[in-house]
């Protein structure tokens with residue numbers, strides 16, 4: 001773990017000499033994802049003309065909106081692209097997680113945006129132009145950015161059709177997740193932020209995008225878990241109506257993905273029959289004890305063993321390569337329950353990766369940053385950078401060992417080509 005006297009730069013140099021086979025850019029990307037980034041006033045002024053952060057599901061910030069003194073929540077970009085600089089960065093896309101106290105800052109230097117680490121220039125920063133559809137509204141007056149924002153540099157339409165979760169309160173909500181609190185803070189901040197999107201408004205937004213955009217390649221239908229019912233429908237029946245309608249109206253236009261709970265096989269089949277191509281029954285954390293502590297609602301309603309059985313059953317429905325459970329990388333080390341030692345945490349998650357990958361199911365990661373409005377985010381920093389770097393190496397090693405294909409639905413893999421912005425797993429394949 002980084003000693004308090006070691007600077008971020010020194011720690012990155014130490015880890016780069018320990019893990020020289022990883023692309024140097026991903027050390028910075030993971031550090032940015034776990035610790036966030038600030039923006040100078042000049043940089044915010046420049047960023048205001050580019051694609052803004054849409055808060056597509058969670059806050060992914062290290063401070064609540066109420067503590068953003070310069071309205072960064074309205075002015076910061078969705079993603080930054082790092083390139084060039086003295087080190088010669090190949091293009092790397094990083095999701096923006098706001099943290100005014102970060103060692104990283106985007107500022108204007110020599111007339112252009114640059115990323116600074118501890119005040120020294122690291123590389124240039126490019127921002128994404130505002131897509132034409134981001135300027136449009138629905139007939140109701142809601143902005144397209146509420147109903148169908150894009151991430152991954154425009155590759156993925158992110159359709160959070162239910163912005164809350166029925167796992168509610170500290171005893172049930174996943175401890176790393178701020179979906180319910182984020183919904184509340186966005187409403188207080190005055191953002192157009194629809195709790196339950198209708199099928200009609202999703203189709204209306206997609207029609208605008210379809211006509212104005214050629215960059216998007218995939219959509220994800222997702223949202224919080226439905227435990228009892230939502231608008232009279234079960235989780236499956238609620239979520240499946242969106243891909244059904246999208247595929248009917250725009251057959252094959254995008255790669256359809258859903259993120260819902262691990263469901264029984266006959267429920268999963270409904271998504272396949274609707275035209276969904278990729279299923280994400282997110283597993284979050286491998287360790288049995290941590291799963292029950294950190295994902296208490298999922299553990300109580302479905303259970304860890306049943307969750308695993310359902311992932312493997314879904315692999316028979318979709319084909320193993322098209323079942324991609326997410327792990328929230330880093331929560332294995334969150335206090336007070338997590339592993340204290342990096343290598344123990346890596347050994348645990350590697351066991352999970354080996355279990356799934358040996359059966360053709362290839363998980364993926366979202367790098368954890370402690371959101372202060374989530375339970376785990378209140379009194380701690382993220383997992384050590386060493387953990388994230390060793391995890392990427394373990395992932396790549398196990399992926400190669402089982403000769404698995406690059407996970408579909410994320411665009412190109414490899415450093416300089418990947419667009420996946422909330423983890424570096426696609427940058428290292």
Ligand code: SF4
Pocket residue numbers: 164165166167172173174177178179223224225
């Ligand atoms: S199931 Fe867990 S991770 Fe998913 S939205 Fe609900 S609380 Fe968040």
